[in-house]
Amino acid sequence: MLEFIVSSFRLLRQALGKKIGLIAVVVVLGLGSAVLEGTGIGLIIPMLGIIAGEKDPSGMAGFSAVFQQVGAGMDDRARLIAIAAAILALITLKNVLAFANAVLANFIYGKAGHAIRSSLAGQLLTIGYSFFLQQSPGRLLNIISNESWRASDAIQTMLASIVSASAVVILLAFLLLLSWQMTLCVALGLVLIQAIHAILSASLKAPSRNVTSFNGELAARMLHLVHAGRLIRAFGQEQREKAVFGFASDAVRKAGFVLQSRQAALPPLTETLHSGLFLAVVVGAWLWGVSFPIIVAFVVLLYRLQPHVRSLQMAWSQVQSWSGSLEEVRWLLDSSDKPPPPAGAGQLHAPVQRIKFDRVTFKYPGSGSRPVVLRAATFEIRQGRSTAIIGRSGAGKTTIVNLLCRFVEPDEGDILADGTPLNQIDPVLWRRQIALASQDLELIDGTILQNITYGHNASLAEAESAAKLAEAHEFIEKLPDGYETIVGYRGASLSAGQRQRIALARALVRDPEILILDEATNAMDGLSEAAIVETLKSRAGRRATIVISHHRSTISFCDDVVILDGGRVRNQTPFAEIATLSMDQLYEHATLSS
Numbered sequence: 001m002l003e004f005i006v007s008s009f010r011l012l013r014q015a016l017g018k019k020i021g022l023i024a025v026v027v028v029l030g031l032g033s034a035v036l037e038g039t040g041i042g043l044i045i046p047m048l049g050i051i052a053g054e055k056d057p058s059g060m061a062g063f064s065a066v067f068q069q070v071g072a073g074m075d076d077r078a079r080l081i082a083i084a085a086a087i088l089a090l091i092t093l094k095n096v097l098a099f100a101n102a103v104l105a106n107f108i109y110g111k112a113g114h115a116i117r118s119s120l121a122g123q124l125l126t127i128g129y130s131f132f133l134q135q136s137p138g139r140l141l142n143i144i145s146n147e148s149w150r151a152s153d154a155i156q157t158m159l160a161s162i163v164s165a166s167a168v169v170i171l172l173a174f175l176l177l178l179s180w181q182m183t184l185c186v187a188l189g190l191v192l193i194q195a196i197h198a199i200l201s202a203s204l205k206a207p208s209r210n211v212t213s214f215n216g217e218l219a220a221r222m223l224h225l226v227h228a229g230r231l232i233r234a235f236g237q238e239q240r241e242k243a244v245f246g247f248a249s250d251a252v253r254k255a256g257f258v259l260q261s262r263q264a265a266l267p268p269l270t271e272t273l274h275s276g277l278f279l280a281v282v283v284g285a286w287l288w289g290v291s292f293p294i295i296v297a298f299v300v301l302l303y304r305l306q307p308h309v310r311s312l313q314m315a316w317s318q319v320q321s322w323s324g325s326l327e328e329v330r331w332l333l334d335s336s337d338k339p340p341p342p343a344g345a346g347q348l349h350a351p352v353q354r355i356k357f358d359r360v361t362f363k364y365p366g367s368g369s370r371p372v373v374l375r376a377a378t379f380e381i382r383q384g385r386s387t388a389i390i391g392r393s394g395a396g397k398t399t400i401v402n403l404l405c406r407f408v409e410p411d412e413g414d415i416l417a418d419g420t421p422l423n424q425i426d427p428v429l430w431r432r433q434i435a436l437a438s439q440d441l442e443l444i445d446g447t448i449l450q451n452i453t454y455g456h457n458a459s460l461a462e463a464e465s466a467a468k469l470a471e472a473h474e475f476i477e478k479l480p481d482g483y484e485t486i487v488g489y490r491g492a493s494l495s496a497g498q499r500q501r502i503a504l505a506r507a508l509v510r511d512p513e514i515l516i517l518d519e520a521t522n523a524m525d526g527l528s529e530a531a532i533v534e535t536l537k538s539r540a541g542r543r544a545t546i547v548i549s550h551h552r553s554t555i556s557f558c559d560d561v562v563i564l565d566g567g568r569v570r571n572q573t574p575f576a577e578i579a580t581l582s583m584d585q586l587y588e589h590a591t592l593s594s
């Protein structure tokens with residue numbers, strides 16, 4: 001709980017910035033409305049004194065006597081009306097403050113929710129990319145789409161608790177001033193009720209974690225239905241998928257039912273306990289011979305105190321029932337156990353003439369024993385030349401791209417740009433040199449123009465000329481909306497070859513120092529591919545191009561070939577020397593050692 005309060009305040013401070021003083025305003029408004037309420041209730045003493053004919057304050061002590069003096073000297077009729085008007089004024093003012101507090105609390109709630117969602121998005125965009133290779137997308141989706149709301153609800157509950165706690169403190173102070181003995185009994189009773197409540201609330205934590213974990217699994221099933229709609233139909237798995245989804249959804253229902261049932265037991269239980277305390281105080285006060293107006297004022301104060309105490313207790317149990325959600329949000333926001341973003345702040349002296357993989361060894365992070373994917377890989381990529389990286393499936397080609405783009409970092413060895421290790425160069429500056437077109441890089445859900453110019457300030461004319469180089473212009477022009485055609489989620493409204501051409505145009509529009517094509521043309525027809533090879537040839541002598549492909553025609557224009565085999569560089573050789581070999585012969589080629 002304390003941990004939650006501390007991290008909530010940290011988030012609130014971040015969310016409110018210079019407006020952090022608003023929290024103090026919430027406290028002052030809460031205290032103010034409680035003082036007004038207590039004073040209004042205190043005025044019941046002289047009012048009832050007049051009605052019951054007990055005008056003499058001599059039997060009353062301290063604060064009760066002070067209230068009993070209100071309007072003394074006036075005639076009974078005028079005094080009664082004046083006191084009633086004062087009570088009404090106090091109640092009105094208290095409700096104005098309560099309204100102001102509600103508006104303020106909603107403002108802070110909105111800001112807090114926005115800050116949590118922004119922090120989560122910021123974290124996902126900042127942490128090292130390898131995090132995404134290890135985590136379930138369903139879990140991450142669930143945290144952003146569901147659990148972040150619980151976290152902002154928890155902050156709202158905490159704000160409401162500040163108001164309730166202020167009211168409890170002030171009303172208890174009023175009770176104390178009326179009768180310290182009765183207040184002591186009340187306080188002991190409240191502590192006992194709170195102890196019972198806390199024990200029961202603690203039992204909400206485990207079911208809350210279950211709900212969160214099942215929600216994560218359900219989100220993963222939802223993602224699967226959205227992404228794998230074609231696969232499911234192709235293999236006739238609709239009924240099975242429906243059953244699997246139903247199972248995941250029912251698990252959420254069952255876990256939610258257990259949590260809600262336990263939670264539902266708390267309000268009736270606390271209401272019963274509070275009623276018992278209330279009645280015990282009334283009977284006790286009568287037995288002790290406390291005067292009628294004081295009993296009434298005490299009882300009314302106690303009656304008004306109870307909802308505030310109950311709301312504090314409910315807030316406590318709510319936060320316990322959201323503990324699973326809060327833990328998930330805190331986990332994602334905590335950077336200490338996440339891969340850090342790529343290091344380095346050094347300048348880059350572009351254009352880089354030589355990129356050297358120097359005995360690079362790498363295995364993907366994750367639990368359990370993972371195989372080494374690259375072993376002491378050594379080769380060079382040179383400015384103005386095109387380099388093909390080839391090897392059988394699983395040889396480690398895409399891993400080299402991941403290392404070059406600094407999505408992952410070498411475990412051993414270095415990648416050197418003109419002799420400087422990449423981890424000493426600012427990753428933003430480095431990535432600006434690179435453009436990647438890969439079979440797995442998605443299109444964004446926008447227009448073709450937005451896709452081609454994604455992250456790059458280019459005019460329509462520049463986008464068109466990149467599309468021409470990527471053999472995309474012709475088919476784009478034939479579309480009814482041309483460059484304004486919406487491509488749909490992941491480019492769903494286009495063919496695979498059309499998607500690849502747009503992805504290629506997106507890379508080419510930047511005219512990058514280093515262009516990386518990872519199986520970027522494998523869905524294209526032979527003629528288109530041949531035209532693209534011509535485009536790539538035009539970069540010769542000017543820029544570096546890296547091509548990964550299993551097709552000989554795609555790498556035919558390259559100057560150098562790096563041959564990978566099971567994570568080892570078998571060979572780096574000028575293409576001219578092995579131009580007569582077939583792809584299979586190339587994979588086996590090992591005449592030179594790198």
Ligand SMILES: Nc1ncnc2c1ncn2[C@@H]1O[C@H](COP(=O)(O)OP(=O)(O)OP(=O)(O)O)[C@@H](O)[C@H]1O
Pocket residue numbers: 133364365373391392393394395396397398399400
């Ligand atoms: N995210 C990952 N986590 C764990 N292992 C991975 C991950 N990605 C790839 N691997 C493993 O690393 C090895 C090399 O994969 P990589 O994708 O680099 O091969 P590739 O040569 O590009 O293959 P292909 O030609 O089939 O695309 C493979 O054994 C693969 O199983």
